[in-house]
Amino acid sequence: MSAEATPLPPPANRAAAKVPNRLSRTFCRTHIHSHSAELKPSEPTRGPGRVCFFCCFCFFCSVRSSASFCTNMIFDKLKKLDIVFDSPEVDCPPVFSSGDVVSGRVVLDLSGESRVDSLKLHAEGFAKVHWTESRSAGSSTAYTQNYSDEVEYLNRREVLLQADNGEITVLPAGRHEFPFSFQLPEETLVTSFEGKHGSIRYWVKVKLHRPWTTVKKIKKEFTVIEPIDINTPALLAPQAGTKDKMARAWYRNFGQVSVTAKIDRKGYTPGEVIPVFAEFDNSTSRSIVPKAYITQTQTFIARGTMKQKRSVVATLCGDIVGARCRETWHGRAIKIPPVGPSILQCRIIKVEYMLKVCVDVPGTSKLCLELPLVIGTIPLHPFGSRTSSVSSQYSVNLEWLRMAIPEQPEPPPDYSSVVTEEEAEQRNNAVTPQPAEDLSGILERPLMAFVQEFRFRPPPVYSEIDPNPQPFNMRPRCMTC
Structure with a gap:
C-alpha cells in the first residue's frame, strides 16, 4: 500500500465547511482509485504520510487479498478432478447388475506441487420418493402434507490416498490416477429409474481433502439394470x-x-x-x-x-x-x-x-x-423357452444315455460256440445231487463256487414276440387307460 496520503478538496458549501476536522475524509491514493465511492468516510487514525486506516481494516481489501491468496496457492494447482469408469466400449457408458464389479480410476491433474490430506471414495445407491399434498382443516385453514421415504441398496467406502500417522502427502505436478474397485451386492438390486415423484440412483462420490482449503467434491452416477428373462x-x-x-x-x-x-x-x-x-x-x-x-x-x-x-x-x-x-x-x-x-x-x-x-x-x-x-431385458430365445439348469442337465443326461445304450441290443452268441459239449457234460455232472450225509460240506463251500456253476448255463431265449402271451382280457391295465 502507498504511504502517501492526499487530502480531499474543501467542501463546496458553507454547511459542509462547519463539519469538525475529525470527520474530514482522508484516503490514500489506492483507496480513492479502487472503491472510495463504495465506503462511507471514517475518521482516519493516522495523518498524511501514514498507512491508510481503510487499507488495514477494509473488508473489500481483505476479501480480495484472501481470494487472491487461495487462487494463487491452491485452486490454480488443481486443474482437473474426474471419475472414469472402466467400460468395454469407449463411447458407451457401462451398465452393471447385481454381483458385478464396478471399477475405474480417479484422475487428479495438478499444475504444481500440492499437499493432500486424503482422497476418499464413497459409492451409494438409494431409492427415494417425495411429494406434497394440500389438505384443508376447515373452511379457511389449509396445510401441506409431505410424504417421503427412501431405501438404501448400496453403501461402500474406500480410501484411495491417505498417509500414515496423519501426515500430509505431497503430490508433484502432473497427472495422477488412483484406481478403485468394489463389488455390487449379490442380492437383487433395482433398476435405475427417474420418475416424477421419485428416483432410483447409484453414484460414486470422491472427496479431496487438502490443508487450509475447502473439500473438493465430485460425483458421478452409473446405471444399474437388473436382468429380467422373459424365457420363463x-x-x-x-x-x-x-x-x-x-x-x-x-x-x-x-x-x-x-x-x-x-x-x-x-x-x-x-x-x-x-x-x-x-x-x-x-x-x-x-x-x-x-x-x-x-x-x-x-x-x-x-x-x-x-x-x-x-x-x-x-x-x-x-x-x-x-x-x-x-x-x-x-x-x-x-x-x-x-x-x-x-x-x-x-x-x-x-x-x-x-x-x-x-x-x-x-x-x-x-x-x-x-x-x-x-x-424384460433378455429377449425370447429363438428355440422357445429356456429350460432350467436341472432340466438342461437332465436333457444332457438323456442324450448321453441315448448314445451309450443301443436302440436294439445285440443277441448273445450261440451257446455251442462258447462251451464245448465236453465242458457242458462235466458241469452237468458236477451239479448232480449229493447224498444227504454230504450236505454239510456243500453248505461250507464258498459262494463263488455256486456262482461259477451258472457261468456256463444257456442264456434265456431272446425274442421280440412273447412265445407265451397272456390273453387280452387278463392283461393288466395302466392307470391312464
Whole structure:
C-alpha cells in the first residue's frame, strides 16, 4: 500500500465547511482509485504520510487479498478432478447388475506441487420418493402434507490416498490416477429409474481433502439394470380375457358391447411387436371405435400412502365398427417403444405395464379390457423357452444315455460256440445231487463256487414276440387307460 496520503478538496458549501476536522475524509491514493465511492468516510487514525486506516481494516481489501491468496496457492494447482469408469466400449457408458464389479480410476491433474490430506471414495445407491399434498382443516385453514421415504441398496467406502500417522502427502505436478474397485451386492438390486415423484440412483462420490482449503467434491452416477428373462413359464403364458358392457345414456339402453382379446405371452422386450388377437361385438345402435394402448403406471409409496402416474407409451387404432356389427383383429401389431424395464422388486417404487384393449362408445364411458405385461431385458430365445439348469442337465443326461445304450441290443452268441459239449457234460455232472450225509460240506463251500456253476448255463431265449402271451382280457391295465 502507498504511504502517501492526499487530502480531499474543501467542501463546496458553507454547511459542509462547519463539519469538525475529525470527520474530514482522508484516503490514500489506492483507496480513492479502487472503491472510495463504495465506503462511507471514517475518521482516519493516522495523518498524511501514514498507512491508510481503510487499507488495514477494509473488508473489500481483505476479501480480495484472501481470494487472491487461495487462487494463487491452491485452486490454480488443481486443474482437473474426474471419475472414469472402466467400460468395454469407449463411447458407451457401462451398465452393471447385481454381483458385478464396478471399477475405474480417479484422475487428479495438478499444475504444481500440492499437499493432500486424503482422497476418499464413497459409492451409494438409494431409492427415494417425495411429494406434497394440500389438505384443508376447515373452511379457511389449509396445510401441506409431505410424504417421503427412501431405501438404501448400496453403501461402500474406500480410501484411495491417505498417509500414515496423519501426515500430509505431497503430490508433484502432473497427472495422477488412483484406481478403485468394489463389488455390487449379490442380492437383487433395482433398476435405475427417474420418475416424477421419485428416483432410483447409484453414484460414486470422491472427496479431496487438502490443508487450509475447502473439500473438493465430485460425483458421478452409473446405471444399474437388473436382468429380467422373459424365457420363463410365467412370462411365456398367453394372456386372454373377455369383458362386456351395457351402453346407457340418460337412462336409455343402446345395447351391449363386448371385447375379447388375447396375446401370445406376458413378457416382451423393448422393440418387439405384440400381435393382438381381438374380437369386438357391437350390439348397440351406435358405431364404436376399437383401440389398443400400452400404458405405463408409476407407483410411489410413502408412509402408507400411494401416488400414481399413468402414461400411454404406444397406441393402436382400429377401424370403425358399425351398429350391430362385429370386427376381428387377426394379430394387429402394436410395437413396444424403447422404455425402461418393469420394476417389481422395490418397496417404494414400482413400474408396471398394461395392454388395454378399449372400445369408445359415443355418449357413454369406454369399455377397457386390461392384459398385464412385463417388459424384460433378455429377449425370447429363438428355440422357445429356456429350460432350467436341472432340466438342461437332465436333457444332457438323456442324450448321453441315448448314445451309450443301443436302440436294439445285440443277441448273445450261440451257446455251442462258447462251451464245448465236453465242458457242458462235466458241469452237468458236477451239479448232480449229493447224498444227504454230504450236505454239510456243500453248505461250507464258498459262494463263488455256486456262482461259477451258472457261468456256463444257456442264456434265456431272446425274442421280440412273447412265445407265451397272456390273453387280452387278463392283461393288466395302466392307470391312464
